[in-house]
Amino acid sequence: MNPAPLVALVGNPNAGKSALFNALTGARQKVGNYPGVTVERKVGRMSLDDGRPLELVDLPGTYSLDPASPDEQVTRDVLFGRQAGERTPSALVVVVDATNLDNHLRFVLQLIALGLPTVVALNMIDMAVRDGLEIDTARLSAELGVPVVPTVAVRKRGLDELRVALGRAVGGGGKPAFASGEPGEITKLQREARRIAAAVTVQQSPGNAWTQRLDSVALHPVIGPILLAALMFVMFQAVFSWSQAPIEWLANAQSWLSDTAVRTLPGGFVRSLLVEGVINGVGSVVAFLPQILILFAFILVLEASGYMVRAAFLMDRLMSGVGLSGRAFIPLLSSFACAIPGIMATRTIDDQRDRLTTILIAPLMTCSARLPVYAVVIGAFIPARRVLPGVGLQGLVLFCLYIAGIMGAMGAAAVLRRTVARGGGGGFMLELPKYQMPAWRDVAIGLWQRARIFMRRAGTVILAVTAALWLLTSYPQVPEGSGLKQSDYSIAGRIASVIEPIVRPVGFNHDMALAIIPTMAAREVAVSSLQTIYSINAGDDEKVGQQRLAERLRGAWSLPTALAFLAWFVFAPQCLSTIAVIRRETNGWFWPSFTLAYLFSLAWIAAGITFWTATALGL
Amino acid sequence: MKAVPVRLDQLPLGTASRIASIDWSDLAPNEARRLRELGFDHGVSIEALHRGAMKGPLACRVGRMIVAVRRAVAAAVIVEPA
Numbered sequence: 001m002n003p004a005p006l007v008a009l010v011g012n013p014n015a016g017k018s019a020l021f022n023a024l025t026g027a028r029q030k031v032g033n034y035p036g037v038t039v040e041r042k043v044g045r046m047s048l049d050d051g052r053p054l055e056l057v058d059l060p061g062t063y064s065l066d067p068a069s070p071d072e073q074v075t076r077d078v079l080f081g082r083q084a085g086e087r088t089p090s091a092l093v094v095v096v097d098a099t100n101l102d103n104h105l106r107f108v109l110q111l112i113a114l115g116l117p118t119v120v121a122l123n124m125i126d127m128a129v130r131d132g133l134e135i136d137t138a139r140l141s142a143e144l145g146v147p148v149v150p151t152v153a154v155r156k157r158g159l160d161e162l163r164v165a166l167g168r169a170v171g172g173g174g175k176p177a178f179a180s181g182e183p184g185e186i187t188k189l190q191r192e193a194r195r196i197a198a199a200v201t202v203q204q205s206p207g208n209a210w211t212q213r214l215d216s217v218a219l220h221p222v223i224g225p226i227l228l229a230a231l232m233f234v235m236f237q238a239v240f241s242w243s244q245a246p247i248e249w250l251a252n253a254q255s256w257l258s259d260t261a262v263r264t265l266p267g268g269f270v271r272s273l274l275v276e277g278v279i280n281g282v283g284s285v286v287a288f289l290p291q292i293l294i295l296f297a298f299i300l301v302l303e304a305s306g307y308m309v310r311a312a313f314l315m316d317r318l319m320s321g322v323g324l325s326g327r328a329f330i331p332l333l334s335s336f337a338c339a340i341p342g343i344m345a346t347r348t349i350d351d352q353r354d355r356l357t358t359i360l361i362a363p364l365m366t367c368s369a370r371l372p373v374y375a376v377v378i379g380a381f382i383p384a385r386r387v388l389p390g391v392g393l394q395g396l397v398l399f400c401l402y403i404a405g406i407m408g409a410m411g412a413a414a415v416l417r418r419t420v421a422r423g424g425g426g427g428f429m430l431e432l433p434k435y436q437m438p439a440w441r442d443v444a445i446g447l448w449q450r451a452r453i454f455m456r457r458a459g460t461v462i463l464a465v466t467a468a469l470w471l472l473t474s475y476p477q478v479p480e481g482s483g484l485k486q487s488d489y490s491i492a493g494r495i496a497s498v499i500e501p502i503v504r505p506v507g508f509n510h511d512m513a514l515a516i517i518p519t520m521a522a523r524e525v526a527v528s529s530l531q532t533i534y535s536i537n538a539g540d541d542e543k544v545g546q547q548r549l550a551e552r553l554r555g556a557w558s559l560p561t562a563l564a565f566l567a568w569f570v571f572a573p574q575c576l577s578t579i580a581v582i583r584r585e586t587n588g589w590f591w592p593s594f595t596l597a598y599l600f601s602l603a604w605i606a607a608g609i610t611f612w613t614a615t616a617l618g619l
Numbered sequence: 620m621k622a623v624p625v626r627l628d629q630l631p632l633g634t635a636s637r638i639a640s641i642d643w644s645d646l647a648p649n650e651a652r653r654l655r656e657l658g659f660d661h662g663v664s665i666e667a668l669h670r671g672a673m674k675g676p677l678a679c680r681v682g683r684m685i686v687a688v689r690r691a692v693a694a695a696v697i698v699e700p701a
Contacts, residue, residue, distance in 0.1 A: 063656040068649065102682045103658040186655045194663075194682070211685070212668070221672035313687045317675035326676065326687075350649050427692060428676055429653045432685040 004045070004053040005170050006087045008078060010111060011095030012104050013061035014306075014433035016123040020095055020153035021058040022442050024162075029445075040344065041085070048167045049160070056093075057086065064186060065110055070347045079114055091117040091169040093162070098128035098135060098150070099434065101201065105193035106186070108144065117169040118146045121162055125150040127434060134202040143196045154439035211306075211434045218310045228314050231307075235298045236402060237395045239291050239371070246290035254283035273470060281466030281528035286458050291375065292368040293447055296337050300446045304438030308333070309430055316428045322410050323417030325349075325428040328358040332409070335365035336402075337450070339578045342367075343585055353421045357413050359585055360421075360595055363573050364409035366402045369523040373569050374401055376527050380550035381562040404570045408602065420594075457522060465518045466528045473514070473532055487511055487533050506604060507564040507611035511556065519574040526569070560614035567610035573599035628677060628693035630667045636698040638663050638681075645695040654696075657686050665698055 011017040021029075025044025042058040059078055060071035067073040074083060081088035094111050096104040112118055120140075128135060141148040147165040151158030218224055258279045265271040302308045308330060316326030327349055335342030342362045349355040366374075378394050385393045472492035478484045487493050488510060496514035503513050515529040527549070534552040553562070573579065573596050583592040624639045638661050643651050658681050668685065669678040676687045 063653075066652065068652065100683050103684050106658075186652075187660060190655065190658060190660055215669060215678065215685070219669040219671070219678055221670065221675070225672065309687075313671060313676055313678060316687070316689070317671050317673050320689075350653075427647070427650050428687065428689050429650065429657065429692065430687045431657060432678060432687055434685075 003087070004055045005090040006055045006057060007091050007093060007166060007170065008089040009056060009058045009093050009095060010075065010079075010107075011061060012063055012097065012100075012107055014431055015061070015095040015097045015100075015104060016153045017058065017061055017095045019439060019442050020093075020121060020123060020151065021056065022445050023153045023156050023159055025056055046163075048163050050167065052167065052170075054166065054170065057089070062107075064107060066186075069350055079111075079116065089116065090171075091119065091166065093119050093121055093166065095121045095123050095153075098122045098125045099131050099133060101135070102194045102197035103190075105144075105197055106189045109189045109193055112144060112146060117171070119162065119165045119169050120144065120146055120148045121153075121158070122148050122150045123153055125158070126152045126155065127436070136200045136202055140196070140200040143200065154436070154442070214435050215310070215432070218307065219313060224310075224314050228311055231302075233399060235295070236399050237391070238298070239294050240375075240392070240395050240398060242294055243290035247287055250283070250287045250289070254279060254287070257283070272474070273467065276532060277467045277470030278463065280531050281470065282458055282463050286455070287372070289451065289454060291371050292337070292454060293451060295368055295371075296447055296450045297443065299333065299337055300443045301438050304436075304442060306433045306435045309432050312430060313432065318410075320428070322414040323421075324354060324357060324413055325351075327428060327430065328354065331358055332362060332365050335362040335367060338367050338369065339363045339365065339575070340581050343578070343581050346585070351427075353417075353423060356586065356591070357416050357421045359582055360416055360591065360598075361409040361412050363575070363578050363595065363599060364405050364412060364571065366405045366570070367523070367575075369575065370569050372524040372527045374398060374566060376530070376549060377553070377562050377566055380553040381557075381559055401566060401570055404567070404606075408571060408606075412598070412602075461522055462525055462528065465522070465525050466532065469518045469525075469529055470532050487514060492517065503604070503607075506568070506607040507558075507561045507615075508568075508607070509557070509561065512561075512565060516568075516572070516574065519572075520576055522577070523569065523574050526574075559619045560611050563614050563619070564607040564611035568603045568607040571599055571603035571606050573603075624697050624699045626694045627665070627667065627679065627688075627696035627698050628690045630665075630698055632667050632670065634666065635701040636665050637701045638665050639697045639699040641697070642695040646692065650692055654688075654692065658682050658684060659696065664701055665696075 009017055009021055021042065021044065024046045028046075029042055029044035040060070044056050044058075045053060046056055047053050057078070059075045062069075062072045062075050065072065065076045065079075067076050077083035078086050078089065079092070092111060092114075094108050096108060108120060122135065122137065122140070125135070135150075137148050137150055147169070149158055149162045149165050151162055218227060258275045261271065261275050261279060265274065299308075302311070311333070312326035312329040314326075315329040319326055319328055328346070331342045331345035331349070333342075334345050339362045342365065343359050346355045346358045346362070349358060378397055382394050382397050387393050387396060469492065472495075473487055473490045475490060478486045478489040485493075488497075492514055493510070495517060496510055499517070500508070500510055500513040503516075508516075511530070511533050514533055515526050518529050519526045530553065531549050534549065534556065557565070579592045579596060582595055583589060586592070630636060638659065640661050641654070641659060646654065663682055664680075666680045667677060668680055671677070674690055676689050677693045678685055678687050679693070680686075
């Protein structure tokens with residue numbers, strides 16, 4: 001059987017391309033990467049009304065076909081049938097923002113010139129109507145020489161008509177077509193685009209009044225930054241307070257599971273591994289899924305509403321002070337969820353030195369994998385007191401940790417820009433899209449994809465690491481009556497003894513040296529490692545998983561030690577996946593090695609300063 | 620009042636204007652390319668909308684699109700009253 005014909009979705013950023021992709025394919029999507037480059041490849045399946053299947057690929061949003069960034073390079077190569085790992089498309093769907101015709105049509109003209117069967121999706125037609133624009137679709141279709149279908153992707157309108165037009169474009173066989181024409185010169189096409197836009201727009205009134213009004217607040221030189229800071233603060237408070245109930249449910253489910261396992265399985269190696277290693281280890285990480293999802297939900301909503309680029313606008317002045325641009329703000333904010341998508345998002349930065357600097361500082365943003373560690377240590381050592389109405393001390397400490405990461409990143413950027421990444425400066429030029437109500441469906445799909453990635457990590461890497469750690473900490477078993485601690489006597493304990501002299505001066509004990517070894521696989525493993533280490537020390541008679549980890553920690557660590565541990569986690573590059581992504585993005589081992597070295601040094605110094613200061617203050 | 624051309628970074632907010640010319644030679648090649656892609660061209664209607672604090676970037680309406688540019692780039696764009 002022939003594979004389903006491939007249809008490529010192309011368009012400017014902010015044209016609603018992803019929303020259209022989601023509307024057409026639903027949750028039937030695969031997200032991957034093009035080989036050799038780190039441009040995201042999103043494909044999904046859809047079927048036409050007569051049942052013919054189509055494969056839809058969502059190409060990166062670009063303004064033109066001049067290959068200036070990796071994104072644009074991939075888009076161009078796919079269309080020319082030159083991209084490794086991609087079949088040649090049989091047809092194109094060009095997504096256009098109906099309220100922004102004069103600009104978006106230029107790219108349409110460039111794409112039509114390639115000679116592939118093309119359908120134009122005139123998206124956000126409802127916004128155009130709201131703006132007082134009336135567009136003569138038939139005239140536009142005649143001017144362009146290709147079918148034009150009005151759509152509202154977020155409301156799933158116009159999809160049937162689009163499918164019909166696509167069926168015709170693909171034709172019977174859906175033979176792959178190679179782009180043959182060459183894109184024309186920008187300025188000439190731009191003028192042609194403006195002429196067509198003016199000709200097909202029947203009625204015009206001045207721009208979007210709503211966006212204007214919102215921007216006069218959001219971009220206000222004084223109110224804007226205050227609003228941004230307030231939003232960020234609310235976001236981090238929400239991460240802590242809204243997640244309490246679901247965390248409780250997950251904890252209950254976990255103790256039910258381990259109780260059941262204890263009751264039904266005979267005692268011995270398998271039961272210990274399952275209960276102490278797997279259920280308690282993985283469970284303590286999964287417990288933080290609610291917090292991670294809340295953070296992602298905020299980021300996705302801010303992105304979909306159009307506020308995120310306003311934040312970039314507000315941040316540009318500050319970022320330019322350390323040699324970066326506001327454009328770096330978006331990858332850095334994504335890094336609050338996870339540095340990996342953050343680092344991958346840097347490919348939208350044209351300037352190579354800006355991009356390198358952003359990559360090197362992205363691991364300093366407090367990613368969601370640190371949250372479990374922060375949450376446990378804060379929960380154990382910081383009293384849940386109100387310091388102001390609606391502001392808890394725990395949330396405040398968490399906020400400070402985020403700020404510490406940001407300040408560290410800014411400082412590092414300033415130094416890097418003056419040393420290893422000197423020169424250049426790509427400037428800051430960005431389209432500010434209209435505000436819109438985020439479609440819950442797109443946010444839900446985004447959240448679902450994140451949850452799946454996290455659960456897959458919990459099910460594979462974290463599971464393997466916790467099980468291995470349990471083995472390493474359980475064997476060899478300490479001889480009866482020797483008075484030695486199991487966590488010191490085990491294999492892992494002996495490895496930790498080698499590291500301990502290095503971290504001892506900054507207040508870390510042997511257990512902590514032990515816990516930071518497996519966190520190289522994933523930071524959140526620190527929680528399950530501590531869980532494993534301390535439940536094993538408790539001895540067999542005490543029921544594992546019943547006593548909360550927090551109580552154990554309070555017994556074992558002093559406050560300065562706990563604070564030093566938090567400071568360590570602000571800076572330490574403890575995630576090999578991030579290092580692997582840096583290697584792939586920078587094409588070599590130099591920058592990932594550099595990142596490891598500079599971040600470990602920073603982490604040691606920060607933990608040291610925290611520990612020595614806290615001790616001196618008598619905390 | 621006489622129609623005097625001014626640079627975009629000096630244009631008072633909310634003044635309906637038109638791009639008179641652009642000093643392409645003042646811009647780095649990648650800046651010039653992005654500016655073209657975002658629709659900057661002579662004759663296009665333009666209006667300064669918001670200025671970032673402390674000489675931060677400038678948000679302006681170009682055609683029907685809102686675009687943020689830094690002041691140094693805006694200084695290369697010469698505008699005249701519409």
